Amino acid sequence: MEVFRTTFEIPACERKICHKEKVLSIxxxxxxxIGDKLLQGKFKVLANPYGVVxxxxxxxxxxxxxxxxxxxxxxxVLAKDERYFHYQVHSEINASSREELLLLLRDTQRLVKRCLLEASHVFITLGTAFVFELLEPKALVANCHKQPASRFARRMLEPDEMMAAFETYFQLQMAHNPNVEIVLTVSPVRHIREGMLRNQVSKSQLRLLCHRLEKxxxxxSYFPSYELMMDDLRDYRFYKPDMIxxxxxxxxxxxEHxxxxxxxxGTSKLLKRVENVKQALSHRPFNPRSNAxxxxxxxxxxxITEMPDYLDYSEEMEAIDKQIKQTA
Structure with a gap:
């Protein structure tokens, strides 16, 4: 039989993820x-607390x-449309006042620090090597918040610049939690606003950075989500209608990989039980008040009561109790 796709082996990670430990996906x-999949599986995950970066x-x-x-x-801090935003985080992080925004950012940062101190794994997905620098005050930004292009200068990050930023983080991480596994991956989502050619250069820079950091x-370590899309699936039927x-x-x-x-x-078996419960929770009865x-x-x-105590089902149990009372 002919094989119409190319596959490759992904080495199993020695440090496994379990439901008892915390994970950061950012x-x-x-x-x-990945963060949503882990959340649905009842893992203790903090997913993109600063929004997409x-x-x-x-x-x-x-x-x-x-x-x-x-x-x-x-x-x-940026004031726009009666809301306040910060150039170092995504637009979804916003508030009705400058003071409220800074308080929200402080609380979010404390949450992130707590997770970094306790996490077994930190998953970092890199999207692009292109950045925008705010001209006044001069600063590299994570998000432009749809401000005029004249306020920014666009450029590609230098390899040593990215390495230096990682090394600063890595030293702090090892000082606070040396047992963590840092997993890098490159997003398979193409940034076509840069143009196809420049996007390829950007992704190449990111992939080379991951290789250097892993070495x-x-x-x-590195998880090949980019290669799974580009080299294994490699077909537009595996994309949404935007083809991106x-x-x-x-x-x-x-x-699955x-x-x-x-x-x-053990984790896979427990996850299967979690998925079975999730499927049952999504059941819509023909007659919600019936004895059946x-x-x-x-x-x-x-x-649910037979599940391990470290899985949080408090909301689901409250909802089920409410439904049971309605059948009485």
Whole structure:
């Protein structure tokens, strides 16, 4: 039989992920995909707390600043449409006043630091090597918040610049939590606004950076989400209609490889139980007040109570209790 695709082996990670330990997923929008999959699987994951951040220097700086308790500079606060934003984070992080925004950023940074101190794994997804620098005050930004292009200068990050930013983060991370596994990946989402040719140069820079970091630093590894899309699937049917973002089946395919790499048999079995409960929770009864549905809910509640105590099902149990009372 002819084989119509190219595949490759992904070495299993020695340090496995389990439900008891914390995980941080941060970076480009692909980190949202992995973060959401982990959340749905009842893992203790903090997913993109600063919103989507694309470039490595901004990402590594956010992590460094969290570990060193460095305040967000007030000079980079932007007022727009009666809301306040910060140039170092995504637009989804906003508030109704400058003071509220800075408080929100401080609280988020504390949350990130707490996770970094306790995490077993930090997953960092790099999206682009292109950055925008604010001209006044001069600063590299994570997000332009749709401000006029005249306020910025665009350029590509230098390899040594990205290495230096990572090294600062790495030293702080090892000083605070040397047992963590730092996993790098390159987002398969193409940044076509830069043009196809420049996007390829950007992705090449990021892939080379990951290679250098994996080679030069212990506790650093690489997960090939980029290669799974570009070299294994390699077909537009695995993209959404915009022909840029991976489709649902493509995301599921990468997730299956992720599980094989980072989960042991015990975690995989528990995840299967979690998925069965999730499927049951999505059940929509023909008659919500029937005795048959009440019995179904009682069995489901029993399944949940048999789950390990470190899995949080408090919201689900409250919702089931409410439904049971409605059948009475």
């Amino acid at each position: 970076g480009s929008c692909f980190s949202d995909i 694309y470039n490595p220097v901004s990402l590594f700086s956010l992590l460094s600043n969290a570990l060193s308790d460095k305040e967000f500079p007030e000079t980079l 030069d630093f212990e506790k650093v 973002h991976p489709s649902g089946p493509a995301e599921d395919y990468v997730w 992720f599980k094989a790499c980072y989960f042991d048999s 549905h009440k019995e179904f809910l009682m069995r489901l509640l029993e399944k």
